[in-house]
Structure formats: structure tokens, C-alpha cells
Amino acid sequence: MSRRACDACKVRKVKCDGDESAEPCSNCRMSKLPCQYVRQARKRGRKPLPSPRPPPQHNRSRPTRSQGLPEPPLRTSSSETPSPSLISSSTCHDRYPPAGASPGPVSVLQSTPQTTGIQPQLGVNARLQASHRELVSSLLVCAPGSSLDTIVSKCIDIAVHSVFPLGPLFHEQSLRSSVPLQSPLLNGDPPMRAPSGPGYGACVAYPGDLAKLRSYATLTALGASVSFLLQAECLTNGVQIGQAFLRASLETLKLYQDVDAAYPDASSLVIRICHASALHTDGRTPAAWQTLNEALGLAEQMQLYKEHSFEGLEPLEARIRRLAFWQLYILDKYAALVEGKPMRMHQFSIATPITTQLRAEAEPPLLVTVLMNESPSLEEQLLAGFYLIQRLWSTASEVSLDLQVLSRFCSQAPDAQVAEEAGRLNLVETYLRFVSVLDDFPPSLECLDPTGTAENNLAASPRRRFWLQKAHLLVSYHCLRMVFLQRFADLGLANMLGCGNDTMMLASRKMEIAHDFITVITSVPFDCLLANGESCVAKIRRIGTTLLEVMHEVDVPQLASRAKSLFPRLLDVLGKLDSRASDRLMSESFH
Structure with missing residues (x-):
């Protein structure tokens, strides 16, 4: 009697060396998956030919909102086995088809006209295989062993330990089920459209093909983000590895970007968030902002700011969409308050209040804590920290929007009326809500002791995940305090924050905030600053710019001397983060 392959090996179509009565097979041990024999064996041989499809009926009723596109099959024949979705195993389509869509069953993209007069390009499968071969060959050069x-x-291990605490956007078991990573083989293989033609994208004829493309693009995007973010922890030549993953993910996304924009799902957001992170860390800042804007646009198109947009979705798909929305919400506020970009995700821009809840009832788990011998409550503790991060940026955005409204009033009113208008807006109460956000840390963050964080013992500890969150919260909090102090002063309202409007008092308060900020970045584990990425570098640079202003523009020797004593400590941390910004800041300090 022949051996029976376990369920995981059967789905991935790899050779299984396990036995139902023995230990887990080597593939499941390597991928950290449960080795199970639950699925029933299928009959071998040729399958009967499908019955002819009936002709389309033009009077067919329009699909309901919960129908949309046909779902990718969860079970397929041996000749049609899509890779498991890295985001969820639920629907891979949006439930709001664009106006004018065909009312009947439609292919994911319509066929490309062959009478365009353009020489046909490589087929989709050939393009995918070429991209995958390039990825493999590039990694052989970067990491020959x-x-x-x-x-x-x-990369998956690092993502679970270093990315999930700040961006819980993936389902761990689905990620691990996708190893070994193979080039997706599509059932349909039409020619590519010409890159210069309208609507450049592949013609994907089957929903299962779309699931394969999204799965591959997501895993390579995550690999790119992780490799750039934690080069030393991941592998040597992390930049080259990240670039190889990023090229493969971008090339795959290009094949279906038209249908992805028309029918987005959770992976559409996660892929672009990972791309933006990788591009930002690689120094390609304009491309990173453009990619982030694409993700924000898709979130608005999906109306994720409305709670009812999650109705009718599979639980796992709904949870990833919800978390991706709040991650984009946080990134939008960071871009506006720290980087000076326009804020997009607020009630004035979308013309409606944001009704999306932080979480829903009975949500499915995302982490596989049992296999890693971790506490079952670990995921809930990490999400409590993530929700606190969201609350910090949410209250900060409320202060920013009130200041923005007030700034328009200031241009046409005397100072007395400005102060009166600020009182009417309850600006002080809004600011006090912001400064009190961190008064009640979750127990998992409150118990962290900076004096007991030996970094060589912290790397493999669950405490490191909480330090990642606490570092983000404290660094962001003090940076935002500095941002708001300057904005209040620009409006002549610094006295509302407890300091006068004269230069000396304002500079003195800035030095207090800078001291608190530098105390934080020198006391938290350094690798937690590194894992916070370029956003952490930007916040440090923001405080450094303020110190330079005090050093060169304030005519008070004591304050200038204090700024000069604080600046080298900040510059030392910035230099260790190995950012190109540190060189520029150092050159400015000696002019």
C-alpha cells in the first residue's frame, strides 16, 4: 500500500516523507505547519468533460452586493491548485463592482483584442517564470549558501517577530503554507498587452489565477520589506535581497494591476504597504509616497472608513481589511504631521465621519502561537499595543485639524479674536486628550524595564515585540509634542501650552522636549529603533533640526550650550541607524 501525503504537502504538490502513524513530515517541520491527514483522497484518472456552458442571458438580474466576482475555489483539481492566499483564504474580490460592469458571470479581465497591430509580448506564464528565475538567480548571487x-x-520568521507588532497585516499559517515559493502557473495564458498601450495588464481568465498572482506578489513584497528593514538580522546583502524580492513583486503586480484596481481586496492594500516600506527604506522616497497614495486611494474606493463595508466578507478577509485600513490611517497621519504631506483620511476630505470600529466580534486569529510554544494571549497583547498606536495618531490628527482650521481664521482676525476662537474650538481640551493618551499603557507595555533589556537576550524574547511598540509610541509622542509646540507658537498661542510666546521661553520648552526624546532613543533597545524603519529616522531628524535652530538662532548662551550638548547624543543614534540623512545633518551642524 502506497504512502499517503499529508494535507499540506498535497496542497503544495511536494513529495511527502511522512506517515499517519509517525512524526510530522520534514516539509511540515521546516514550514512549522501542522502535519494532518484530514482531506479525503481523490480518485485518480481523467475527470469527466464539463458540460457545455449555456449561452448568456441578457435579462439576467444584476448580482447583489454580496456576490461581486466569483470566488476562487478553495479546492481545485490536481491540474488547478492555486497557492494558498497569504492574506486570507476568503474571497479575493471587492464587493463593489464598478458602474457599467457586466451583470452576468464575467472573467476577471476581458480578453485582449488581437487586432491592435502591436507585436504580441511574452505570455503571462512565460513572463512569470522569467521573473521567478531572475529572483532565484539574484538570490544565489546575494546569498550563495x-x-x-x-x-x-x-523572512517569514522575522516578519512575525518584527513586523507584526507594528503592522499586523498577515495570516501566519497562510504565509508558511506558501513555502516552497514557486512561480504561479496560470490556467489561462493570453499574451501581454503592450507596455505603451492603454490598460497595461495581463488578461486573467480565471479567479483562481488571480489568487495565485496575489499570493506570489504578497509574499515577495513582504520579503522585500523585511530584507530592507532588518538587513543585519535577515541575511547578509540584505539590500540586494530586498531589491530582488521587490522586482519580482512589482513585476507580478504589473500583470494584474488593472483588475486589482477594479476589484481590490486585502492583499491589494498589504502589497502596496510593503512596497512603500521597501521603497522608503531604499531611499526611493517619491516612489514610496506614490505607492502609499495608491493604497490610500484603494482604501477610499473600498469605503473602508464605513463599518458596513465589512459586512458579508469572510471573517479573515474582513479582519485583514480592517487592520490594513487602520495601518493606512496611521501612515497617513505620520505623513501629514512629520513629513508635511497633505492629510487624506479624515472626515473633511471624505465628507463623512469615520465609522469603522477598531475591531469586530469573534475575529479569527492571525498568529500560530501553539506551534511556537508562545502564550495564547500574545496576539491580543500585541493588538492592544497596536490599537494604542492608532489612538495616539488619531488624537494627534484631531489637534492638527483644529490648528488648521484656526490658522485660516488667523489670517483675517486680530490676536484677541484668535484666542477667543481657540477657546470656542476647545483646542486645549483636544491637546490634553493627546498628551494623556500614554497615561494608561497596556500591562504588556507598562512592565517593560529599560534597565533590564540586555540586547543579546532580547532578540528571541517575546518582550522584544512589545519594545517595538513602546519605542514607536514614545518616539512618536515626543516628536509630536515638538511639532505641536511650534505650530501653537506660529499662531501666537504658545501660552496655551504653559509657556510664553517670547523666544527664550519657547526655546527652553523645546530643549525639555528634546531632552525627553533623546532619553527615549538612548534607553530603548537599539534594534527596536532600527525595526521602526525610516519613519523613526525622520522623527529623529525632526528633533535634530530643532536643536540646530536653537544652536544658531537663539541668543541665549545657556540654551545654545544645552542644545550643543544634546545634539551629539542624537547624532550618534542617527549615525548608527545608517541613514543617508545623518550625513546631511552632520554637515549642517558645523556651518
């Missing part, structure tokens, strides 16, 4: 699957598994 490691295989693709080893690198991917390492």
Missing part, C-alpha cells in the same frame, strides 16, 4: 525557500522562511 542559502536556497530561496530558506530565505523566504527566514
